[in-house]
Amino acid sequence: MTIDVYWGSGSPYSWRVLLALEHKGLPYESHLLSLPMQEHKAPHMLALNPRGRVPTLKDGDYVVFESLAVLYYLDRKYPEKPLFGDTPEEGAVIMRVCCEYQAYIEPYVMRIVRALLYGNGDPHSDESTYAMHMIAGEARTIEGRLSKGPWIVGEKPGAADYMIYPGIMLLLRALALPEARELSSRFLPVEANYPALGRWLERVEALPGYARTYPPHWRS
Ligand SMILES: N[C@@H](CCC(=O)N[C@@H](CS)C(=O)NCC(=O)O)C(=O)O
Structure with missing residues (x-):
């Protein structure tokens, strides 16, 4: 198959x-x-x-x-190399973190991304400032998790890492634009504001097969 x-x-x-x-x-x-x-x-x-x-x-x-x-x-x-942990309890925490990301972070990330990358919204509006404020707060929670271990949940990479990583990368790409200077000031540089998150990004990038997943049009 x-x-x-x-x-x-x-x-x-x-x-x-x-x-x-x-x-x-x-x-x-x-x-x-x-x-x-x-x-x-x-x-x-x-x-x-x-x-x-x-x-x-x-x-x-x-x-x-x-x-x-x-x-x-x-x-x-394909249960080999689990994405949702080794126990029901760990699996539920991973699922919870995925749901929390979708409910409380992703809508704000996409609002910023739409405003900056797709011209759909104003990056200088109160809505964008609020979205960035919400992201910065939730990123603190993720930073807390990553200060205690190498991956978002547990000792191995899994679904929580793969759910969150691409959104953060898209956000960073949007925040790198000159018109994002004001918005990005609380977030960038990641290594300074969220050091554990910065190291986690590097860890994901070092995973086998990562290069095959990188968005082709981002390479140029
Ligand atoms: N909740 C869906 C979102 C999928 C989604 O919105 N994908 C976008 C690309 S980033 C898409 O296909 N957009 C096309 C459209 O909206 O017509 C998922 O998690 O897979």
């Missing part, structure tokens, strides 16, 4: 799935779709995922989308 993964360059949700596949060491067919060309809205993609979003994963005849659900599927189907 072949695992087909349909993804977009720079999509943080897609990046999660690629990191998880590399973590498991599973062979997969990579289908990089052009989001600007709307390839994710092609009829054969809508047949797999009616919302026409990426990532979508197909394993033989089975189709799964929504990045957290994909990680869960991969872990249940």
Whole structure:
């Protein structure tokens, strides 16, 4: 059976799935779709995922989308090198951290990213300042976790790391823009403001297979 993964360059949700596949060491067919060309809205993609979003994963005849659900599927189907820890208790903490990220951080990250990278919103607005304030607070919690251990939960990398890392990278890419100077002042440089987080970013980047997951259009 072949695992087909349909993804977009720079999509943080897609990046999660690629990191998880590399973590498991599973062979997969990579289908990089052009989001600007709307390839994710092609009829054969809508047949797999009616919302026409990426990532979508197909394993033989089975189709799964929504990045957290994909990680869960991969872990249940291929239990070697777990993504959700070694015990039910550890698994629940990992799932909790993933849900907390989605509920309390990701909406603010995406607000900043939309304003800075896609011109959808004003980076100088009160909403953007508030979003950055919320991110900075939640990043403190993650910093606290990473001051106690190498990975976000437990002694091994897993779903919590792969859920959060791509969003942070996208945020850093947006905050590096000159028009983000005011917004970024509380966050950058990461190594100074969040040293444990900075070291964790380097740890993720040193994982086997990481280079294959890096958004191709970010290389140029
Ligand atoms: N909650 C979904 C989000 C997927 C998503 O929104 N992907 C974006 C790319 S970053 C997409 O496909 N956008 C296309 C669209 O909105 O039409 C997940 O976790 O997989």
